[in-house]
Amino acid sequence: MKTFYKFSVLACAVLLAACQPKSDPKETQDKQQEPVVEQQQVEPTLRGETVKVQVTLPECSGNACPDFTVERLESNFSFIDQLIDQQVLNQLSHMLEVVDADKASSTVQSTEQKPNLDAQTQMYANAFIKIDEELKALSSSHQISLMIKPKILQSKGSLATVVLNSSSYLGGAHGATAQHYYNFDLKNQKQIQLNDLLLPKQKATLDKLAHDAFKVWIVDSKLANDPKEYEEAWPFQVTDNFLLGEQGLILQYGEYEIGPYVVGLPRLVIPFDQLKGVLKPEYLPQVEAPAVSTPAASTAT
Template sequence: MLKHKNIGLFSILVLSMGLVACQPQQAEPKAKSEKATKPAPDLSAKLIGDSEKLKIQLPECDGKSCPEISLDRLNSNQSFIDEFIDQQILEQLGAMLSVEPEQKKANLAASEAQVASEAKSLADVQTPQVKMQQQLEPYLQAFVALDKELKNLSSAQKISLMIKPKILNSGEPIATVVLNSSSYLGGAHGASAQQYYNFDLKSKKLVTLDALLLAKQKPRLEQLAHEAFKTWVIDAKLADNVQDYEQAWKFKLSDNYYLSKEGLILQYGEYDIGPYVVGLPRLTIPYAQLETVLKAQYLPAKVETVASEAQPNTASK
């Protein structure tokens, strides 16, 4: 009897073990994520990008006098700025190279047909770069024609042209792009320029120098710039007497500016306030002198605080 009882208990034990083995195993608890995923930063208030080189095709040439041309455009996250800079590049080319309206129209029509076939292979999408290539064609042909004309005159001169944009300030309070250019298109010497463009990224508008100023403060800015001009003339040893120097090169206020770490930079072109030998002069006005001239949002935080503390307390009696 006891033997049968033991056999029964053993059978129950084996059956229980089998049932446990058939139960689905529970998955191990997943480890909790260490940190919640951070949201992607908002880049709409920043100007982020770089210059991209445009494709230039010139006729084959051998020798040391072959023409050279290098053109870049801006490729950034702010399309309105890219389009604006593209237009400025075309305007600079128009000022450097003579393109007749009829020739420009004919060349543009021909280039449109050529680029259209190229764009079709790119899923019929005309990128800003392709569009810019199309608009450049008349100026490239004018550049080649100028080189041919000089060669026909038995000239060994090597003509060259370069335009390239660069981001200087990415934003806060304003984003700044400088358009550097240099060229030699025959003659005694070449030419160069630096043009600054300043943008408010919120309003998507160009910010002029006048827009930086407090009400009725432009005369004060002109006075500060004139003082900086006088210092520049003496330090550069351009003359012993500023009044004598201004008989030939009179001071004027430039609207070509940007906000640097040191202060307000006023950029001048060749022959603006001096002879060719001085290159591209620039005047720097420190922010400490501009506390009551520039609007608060265009002053560095430290200077803005000092300026506000210097104001008289009108609430006290």
């Protein structure tokens, strides 16, 4: 009887062990070897849109109504927006030459606080309308216009670039246009100037490359057969208005800077292959190393 009892207890123990759920070896192994997800650093990106600056203009109808359009940039980087706002005002000042700024500012706002962009732009809009009234008093049928508009050209990478386009016609023989480029290091949140691109002691090299590009431009544009003769009237200068294009460093000039009005807004391009050892490596295109070919196995004869 005792022997039978012992066998019964043993059989129950075996049955209980068999009923216990077994862990999946593969699942246990997966849990132990869960890969650690590495957080990749997200490259900062400039995003934004342009919005029209609100100003009040007199009611007008017809083809001769003055056209005043100024836009600003609203982006995810406030330091860029503030810089572009100031450049918009600088352009307005250059185009309209409001001389009685103190009186105009007191009209906009009597406190010492600096007026906002809309209020300051209104000051220039008033000067613009005054020009239109003076032209119409002279029986002029010209339609005067003014436009300033920023645009994001390059949103990420070594440099983010914003261009400020402007044009105006204020009743003269012809209008005026301009393109100004502003380049930014988004990671460190600062504006980058042309000299910031250069390796140490390379300013003279860049100046020579730019001068060589200027002489090529003179001949290619058929402005003169001899660049030296052309430079007697239009001396060369290196501009700080630049951007990095697909093919190289672009130096953007304004009207009358290195040529007559007929040449418009000249550009000089210095190819990247000429800028090795001149620009810092991070501003040069990243050239991928060619894949190493696997030598073919020799066939025994």
